[in-house]
Amino acid sequence: MWPEKIKPIYDVIVIGSGPGGLAAAIAAKKNGAEDVLIIERDIELGGILVQCIHNGFGVEIFKEDLPGPLYAHRFIQEARSLGIEVLSDTMVLDLTPLRKINAIGKHVGFLELEGRAIVLAMGCRERTRAQIRIPGTRPAGVYTAGTAQRFVNVEGYMPGERFVILGSGDIGMIMARRLTLEGAKVERVLEIMPFLTGLTRNYVQCLLDYNIPLELRHTVSRIMGNYRVEAVEAVEVDEKWNPIPGTEEVIPCDTLLLSVGLIPENELSRKAGVVLDPNTGGPVVDEGMQTSVPGIFAAGNVVHVYDLVDWVTEAGFVAGKSAARYALEIKKAVRRKVRLVSGNNVRYIVPQYLDSESLAESDQSIQFRVVRPVEEKVWVEVTDGEHLITRKLERYVRPGEIVTVKIPQKAYDAVQKADKLVVSVAKSQGDQNA
């Protein structure tokens, strides 16, 4: 079911539907945003949780130990029940500092949208072989751990039979267990640092439980094989990560998985002019997760890579709440301005708009010129189109002389209700069409 009608402007548009985006959309809706839209490039909601079939999610938020898809399911259900609109299979191509979005989708074609507030929830991306510069040949069989995870858990392909995993991050260790359960042999997990980079519990339940050896202070110094990986050369490193000669070991395998870090995905943020922190790779944010561009917020791993999904969700709640508040402020700012309309015998009025809240502070004077001279007593009237709000007697009106009329503070309620203020000049006898 697609949104019946895609609106040109939404209170809050969330880019990405992983845990950060879902939480932001839900919080935005709960905090008063009337229409909230999620744009997701995949064919379904949930982001990376779709492929994270292992448990360990939700311990903080739900006090339950849930598999990733089930954790996502709960938020997807909540988003649906709140009436949050979704465009899946749709990719955001561009985002401007004025919160205009260009997107393209299989079912919707090319779209131009605007958000009163935007939440960036694009998540992060894995570092690849190119970013860590492993020497050797370039055969098939070198994957990031997340790509292998997608193949095994969602698409139903085994990427190999004998694996070496580089990096002791959580995804690497979880994939070591997963591949073992699916019948593969994981020869080794190598970690260049002198310590584990993932959670200790994953070392226990993913590596120790299955007798998968972990070697700290080790890395891959060479990939071997012409068409397919045939082996990798592992080597011990010193404190400066330099290979120690004589420690090389060739490990036969057909697949190398890389679990060597995640980088926040911020191409769109850059296009929007969002300032990034070189240390996190994500936007610089304030306590409400607002970026350097007003009205653009960021949620989850797009800001910095979190240890736990529960924390991503919490960050998403903060961003969504702030985004809703911002969108409502903008709407209020627009609505509060009441237009002044030229009525009978009025050429123009300055100011053209009146901030209705201004009457809370003081009387407000407006000035206008007439079209035709009237050399007798006239009423200058201000109405909301039907009801008189205030009026003033003038002895005459002439096009060459500006007329000033004061809207008194006691008209506050009437102006609040009005969607326009009509200024007209009428003869004192009450003949408005003179």
Next chain:
Amino acid sequence: MPEIRTKIICITCPVGCTLDVTYEDQKVIKVEGNQCRKGIDYAQSEIKDPRRMVTTTVKVIGGLHPLVPVYTSAPIPKPLIFELVKRLREIELQAPVKVGQVILKDFMGTGVDVLAARDMPQAGQKAQTGSG
């Protein structure tokens, strides 16, 4: 039987406390290093009857994806993990699959069921898109 002291890393939550466990004849006498009550239960279980949650996938015919993720309703004894995975590999489901659907009931008398971790709609249905 003499008292035995050992270190166990608690896997109940992401904190991963290192537990200093003293036990005798599979009975825990003392647990130190835990930050919550769960650590004590975990230590007892780990000494006597180590158990693990198992998550894997089961084949689906005609679904949006060819697999649906599944999980055990409670941890199962560690030595049974490979047997469970083997049994699940023999199952073929027909889409649609509903979240929480029982895929395997009372695995080997453990009282543990295997449940679907998500909805798996039929291919071609946009079950996770749209509003409302």
